[in-house]
Amino acid sequence: MLIDLTDVFTSAGKDRRESLIYEPDFFSYMGNTYRIQEKSPVAFSFSNTGNGRALIKGSLNLTMEIPCDRCLQTVKVPLEIAFEQEVFSPDADEQSEDQDEQSFMQGYELDVEAFVNNEILIHMPVKVLCRPDCRGICEKCGHNLNEGECGCDTFVPDPRMAAIKDIFNADKEV
Ligand SMILES: [Zn+2]
Ligand SMILES: [Zn+2]
Structure with missing residues (x-):
């Protein structure tokens, strides 16, 4: 118009x-x-x-x-x-x-x-959340985690622990 x-x-x-x-x-x-x-x-x-x-x-x-x-x-x-x-x-x-x-x-x-x-x-808003504590979706199965757990193993190793493991393994190889 x-x-x-x-x-x-x-x-x-x-x-x-x-x-x-x-x-x-x-x-x-x-x-x-x-x-x-x-x-x-x-x-x-x-x-x-x-x-x-x-x-x-x-x-x-x-x-x-x-x-x-x-x-x-x-x-x-x-x-x-x-x-x-x-x-x-x-x-x-x-x-x-x-x-x-x-x-x-x-x-x-x-x-x-x-x-x-x-x-x-x-x-336009930069970020939109359905609620401030939205838990998102499971990376493995796509289940909406706000509706409860899906049962997938979503354990993420602590990167600091992984680093210690590497040092430990490196020692072993010597
Ligand atoms: Zn959401
Ligand atoms: Zn899942």
Whole structure:
């Protein structure tokens, strides 16, 4: 969806508010696709901040389904996104230092979906756990260890003990 911001760019003191719908039901991030379960409308405000300049402010709440980092069970992750970003029209006196950051601007129009995608990207959690003490899955059989033991022998030798053993064996060979 493209929103024409010409009036905001060209009239001093202009302040426009709009509630818009972010359409996608899925979000792709680092090669994975996550389902967006719930989302609020995006509350936008567009304010003139000078000739050819506009400040985009707003917020959006959504719930995304992301697998737990350890056990891969789906976790409903609420994201509360608030944003504030100044944008420039093609004939602004001053341009953004990095034009790549303005990829959601098409001339005088804002690509709402591209803009919101960018904001969601910034707010994606680094790590998602179904619970802080998630025990993950068994490396041998894939059993979810939160549901109890699987009975596999998952004994990991203490690396310090292994080192002592090596010394012991080396002595023997002499
Ligand atoms: Zn988990
Ligand atoms: Zn197992």
